[in-house]
Amino acid sequence: xxxxxxxxxxxxxxxxxxxxxxxxxxxxxxxxxxxxxxxxxxxxxxxxxxxxxxxxxxxxxxxxxxxxxxxxxxxxxxxxxxxxxxxxxxxxxxxxxxxxxxxxxxxxxxxxxxxxxxxxxxxxxxxxxxxxxxxxxxxxxxxxxxxxxxxxxxxxxxxxxxxxxxxxxxxxxxxxxxxxxxxxxxxxxxxxxxxxxxxxxxxxxxxxxxxxxxxxxxxxxxxxxxxxxxxxxxxxxxxxxxxxxxxxxxxxxxxxxxxxxxxxxxxxxxxxxx
Amino acid sequence: xxxxxxxxxxxxxxxxxxxxxxxxxxxxxxxxxxxxxxxxxxxxxxxxxxxxxxxxxxxxxxxxxxxxxxxxxxxxxxxxxxxxxxxxxxxxxxxxxxxxxxxxxxxxxxxxxxxxxxxxxxxxxxxxxxxxxxxxxxxxxxxxxxxxxxxxxxxxxxxxxxxxxxxxxxxxxxxxxxxxxxxxxxxxxxxxxxxxxxxxxxxxxxxxxxxxxxxxxxxxxxxxxxxxxxxxxxxxxxxxxxxxxxxxxxxxxxxxxxxxxxxxxxxxxxxxxxxxxxxxxxxxxxxxxxxxxxxxxxxxxxxxxxxxxxxxxxxxxxxxxxxxxxxxxxxxxxxxxxxxxxxxxxxxxxxxxxxxxxxxxxxxxxxxxxxxxxxxxxxxxxxxxxxxxxxxxxxxxxxxxxxxxxxxxxxxxxxxxxxxxxxxxxxxxxxxxxxxxxxxxxxxxxxxxxxxxxxxxxxxxxxxxxxxxxxxxxxxxxxxxxxxxxxxxxxxxxxxxxxxxxxxxxxxxxxxxxxxxxxxxxxxxxx
Numbered sequence: 001x002x003x004x005x006x007x008x009x010x011x012x013x014x015x016x017x018x019x020x021x022x023x024x025x026x027x028x029x030x031x032x033x034x035x036x037x038x039x040x041x042x043x044x045x046x047x048x049x050x051x052x053x054x055x056x057x058x059x060x061x062x063x064x065x066x067x068x069x070x071x072x073x074x075x076x077x078x079x080x081x082x083x084x085x086x087x088x089x090x091x092x093x094x095x096x097x098x099x100x101x102x103x104x105x106x107x108x109x110x111x112x113x114x115x116x117x118x119x120x121x122x123x124x125x126x127x128x129x130x131x132x133x134x135x136x137x138x139x140x141x142x143x144x145x146x147x148x149x150x151x152x153x154x155x156x157x158x159x160x161x162x163x164x165x166x167x168x169x170x171x172x173x174x175x176x177x178x179x180x181x182x183x184x185x186x187x188x189x190x191x192x193x194x195x196x197x198x199x200x201x202x203x204x205x206x207x208x209x210x211x212x213x214x215x216x217x218x219x220x221x222x223x224x225x226x227x228x229x230x231x232x233x234x235x236x237x238x239x240x241x242x243x244x245x246x247x248x249x250x251x252x253x254x255x256x257x258x259x260x261x262x263x264x265x266x267x268x269x270x271x272x273x274x
Numbered sequence: 275x276x277x278x279x280x281x282x283x284x285x286x287x288x289x290x291x292x293x294x295x296x297x298x299x300x301x302x303x304x305x306x307x308x309x310x311x312x313x314x315x316x317x318x319x320x321x322x323x324x325x326x327x328x329x330x331x332x333x334x335x336x337x338x339x340x341x342x343x344x345x346x347x348x349x350x351x352x353x354x355x356x357x358x359x360x361x362x363x364x365x366x367x368x369x370x371x372x373x374x375x376x377x378x379x380x381x382x383x384x385x386x387x388x389x390x391x392x393x394x395x396x397x398x399x400x401x402x403x404x405x406x407x408x409x410x411x412x413x414x415x416x417x418x419x420x421x422x423x424x425x426x427x428x429x430x431x432x433x434x435x436x437x438x439x440x441x442x443x444x445x446x447x448x449x450x451x452x453x454x455x456x457x458x459x460x461x462x463x464x465x466x467x468x469x470x471x472x473x474x475x476x477x478x479x480x481x482x483x484x485x486x487x488x489x490x491x492x493x494x495x496x497x498x499x500x501x502x503x504x505x506x507x508x509x510x511x512x513x514x515x516x517x518x519x520x521x522x523x524x525x526x527x528x529x530x531x532x533x534x535x536x537x538x539x540x541x542x543x544x545x546x547x548x549x550x551x552x553x554x555x556x557x558x559x560x561x562x563x564x565x566x567x568x569x570x571x572x573x574x575x576x577x578x579x580x581x582x583x584x585x586x587x588x589x590x591x592x593x594x595x596x597x598x599x600x601x602x603x604x605x606x607x608x609x610x611x612x613x614x615x616x617x618x619x620x621x622x623x624x625x626x627x628x629x630x631x632x633x634x635x636x637x638x639x640x641x642x643x644x645x646x647x648x649x650x651x652x653x654x655x656x657x658x659x660x661x662x663x664x665x666x667x668x669x670x671x672x673x674x675x676x677x678x679x680x681x682x683x684x685x686x687x688x689x690x691x692x693x694x695x696x697x698x699x700x701x702x703x704x705x706x707x708x709x710x711x712x713x714x715x716x717x718x719x720x721x722x723x724x725x726x727x728x729x730x731x732x733x734x735x736x737x738x739x740x741x742x743x744x745x746x747x748x749x750x751x752x753x754x755x756x757x758x759x760x761x762x763x764x765x766x767x768x769x770x771x772x773x774x775x776x777x778x779x780x781x782x783x784x785x786x787x788x789x790x791x792x793x794x795x796x797x798x799x800x801x
Contacts (some may be wrong), residue, residue: 030342033348049637072668098342145335152358153339198338202763220303222329222337246302247327249341254301 003015007086011052011079012059015087017044021116022089025049026080028098028121032058032192035097038256039263050092052083056189060264065189071098073200076193080116085113091116093270095263097252098122098223099197101215102205109208117270118213119263122249123232125202135227141200147184147191154187164194204270206235214266216259220247285295295390296373299328301349306385315392317363333360333368344375352377370397416587422603427469431462438462443664457623472603476587481609482755486529486614488640488768489777490784493524493533493565497558512550513652519558524565525784527639527767532611532799536619539604540569540632547630548573563638564617570631576623584621586611612636616761639767639784662779664691665788671695672702672716672728673748682715682748689779699723703731706740712786714745715778718760726763733764744785748773 007013009200014033016101022074023043025036033051040049052074053060069075084092094115096104107116128143170226213236217229242262248254282290287298295312295470299305308323316323316331329337336359348354354375361369371390378385435458441447442455478484501517508515526533537556544554552572557565576584587606607619612619617636623629674697675680683693694711696702699720705715714732718725725747735741747765749756760768767781 028342030339031346031350035346037350080490138338142334142338145333145337148682149335149339149358149360150343153343202490220327220329222303222332222341246304248301248331248345250345250349 004086007082010061011066013052017049022048022092023093024094026096026100042260056081068259076103078271093117095119102202105209108211121216124228127198137225215241216262217243223249242259276515297388299386301384325331336360431466433461434462475607486532488527488529491530494519496534499536504541508545514553517556524637526636528615536608539608564635572629573626579691664689667691668711669693669713670711674721685775699728704738710740714743718749729764
């Protein structure tokens with residue numbers, strides 16, 4: 001497969017760990033695969049783990065960024081499927097954060113054999129309210145506000161992202177890697193990703209979705225109100241929901257232990273059933 | 275004094291009261307510390323923030339940005355600098371802030387520490403900078419467009435001149451054609467000359483070098499001349515040109531060439547934008563202490579949204595009147611010229627198809643000219659130099675330069691006036707208080723309080739009897755805006771040094787002829 005090396009470079013794919021099954025970790029909007037560093041290592045002894053950056057994020061190849069392709073979530077779903085194809089992955093467990101949960105739904109609907117289960121971390125099928133029936137938590141103007149905030153803050157973003165060692169003496173092996181920049185994001189690509197994420201409406205894509213799923217929600221999520229959690233539970237009746245205490249939208253970073261625990265419990269059940 | 279054990283330490287004082295908010299937040303998003311200042315910035319009740327969710331203090335956009343960008347970075351990198359976010363007060367008001375954050379990890383527990391500075395004023399400054407950048411970009415775009423228009427407008431008559439010159443040189447044409455060639459060349463040369471004049475005027479206006487040479491003139495004949503000049507064009511287009519000019523002398527202190535330029539410009543515009551069968555009306559009349567010139571037409575009118583912009587430089591009607599529509603400078607030049615005369619120009623329109631009216635107001639040199647036997651000015655009085663008599667007119671001359679004051683005194687006395695002098699603001703007011711003369715002539719550049727302050731005090735009623743005394747300002751070289759300032763401050767007229775003797779006596783006579791509200795008239799030209 002000649003295209004494979006190109007895809008692996010394009011999406012900065014990292015494969016580690018070993019085991020009979022594969023976990024693919026897909027990052028959300030705003031950062032890159034570094035987001036998983038507190039969670040994915042916990043699975044490396046028993047699973048093959050795959051991390052990647054969407055084109056336009058992290059250390060992906062910016063030259064491959066195509067504004068038209070990445071203007072909707074379909075383009076990002078294609079990235080995910082490209083990675084699966086390049087590594088010849090089937091029946092993987094996808095762990096998708098935020099928008100990547102819905103990207104996973106799109107990819108699973110398109111190529112069902114690639115995925116066995118979806119683990120959705122703080123998913124939302126639509127962020128913008130759609131009165132009268134749907135409360136997504138945001139108004140269109142809020143998202144326009146986000147875009148202008150990004151404009152203002154990206155002026156100095158490159159400097160903000162300058163390499164810096166966090167200094168964790170207990171884990172010297174991390175230091176070298178940490179010197180690389182985090183979450184580096186091309187401003188133009190980031191705005192296109194923001195629009196694709198926050199103006200998306202994936203509610204109708206849930207109808208065709210038949211895979212078993214775990215939803216990990218946070219009790220007080222800044223981006224996903226309780227109304228959305230209930231909506232998803234109604235739409236995906238076969239799914240399992242775990243709700244973590246606390247607030248925030250990044251439980252894999254703020255509560256990695258609880259997140260690992262929820263994923264392990266779900267996988268244990270799945271493995272036992274296999 | 276409180277017991278020493280509860281007195282805050284210097285460190286506590288600094289943390290609680292420094293003019294910036296300090297908040298610590300744990301990884302679950304709960305606030306674990308908030309200083310007194312952040313409660314104040316967000317209008318939160320004292321001690322109410324600890325235990326609350328940090329996210330809820332942020333605007334929705336800032337909440338998303340924090341969740342997707344700032345928190346991950348802080349967690350991975352341990353530090354985030356100079357991020358702009360908006361916090362929200364309890365009443366919903368947004369507080370723009372600049373924040374930086376650091377992260378500490380002790381015994382496995384991570385805490386993020388935020389420092390906030392409000393930037394409400396900075397944001398206003400930023401907004402002003404953005405606005406001025408936008409304005410500058412618009413101005414640059416307008417200039418680019420102007421250059422494009424200019425080259426087109428200058429080239430059109432030039433190509434006509436070149437083409438017809440070639441035809442005119444041919445020996446194969448008859449006399450009628452040759453005559454037509456010369457005629458066309460002359461017409462286009464005149465058009466180009468006018469474009470160049472406009473350009474030079476704009477250049478003078480922009481650099482503040484526009485000068486006018488005002489004299490005391492009767493505006494009626496000048497407007498009539500402009501109307502006569504416009505008649506052929508109106509006839510050629512089938513437009514009725516009507517005039518209504520007050521039969522009495524309409525005397526202003528103005529530059530006749532420049533006022534005629536204004537009238538001509540308004541007239542040619544009106545004719546240009548009026549279709550065949552329409553009319554253009556010129557009205558010149560007295561309107562209290564002003565002269566009013568109206569040029570009205572039944573033409574295509576101006577959309578209400580465009581009215582505020584018609585006097586802006588380079589403004590063009592969207593429906594151009596034809597190939598020779600001009601540079602969009604005429605009205606802006608008119609406005610400047612009228613303002614240099616202490617006047618005012620306005621545009622009104624009934625909207626598209628409803629015609630337009632341009633109204634010019636100019637201050638009358640002699641507020642009650644009707645009651646003045648105007649011929650008195652021009653009737654020679656052989657007893658006096660320049661044939662002007664100032665008999666019975668008393669004048670107060672204010673100048674701190676003794677030689678200048680003496681010169682004026684001599685000139686005016688030679689024409690029959692009686693003259694007092696004052697050398698300062700205070701002395702002038704004292705003289706006016708003692709008795710109010712017929713006329714005030716004041717230098718502007720007095721030591722201490724200047725001539726502008728003097729006339730403002732007079733017009734403000736410092737000495738009630740002198741409130742409406744006619745006044746002439748005298749200065750050295752004056753910029754156009756200085757002239758406007760003088761006229762607005764309350765002077766009726768302005769003389770530039772060195773003084774032209776005939777000009778000063780004529781002006782004094784014209785102005786002194788005006789009666790005053792506050793005391794009975796004592797003879798004078800109108801007797």
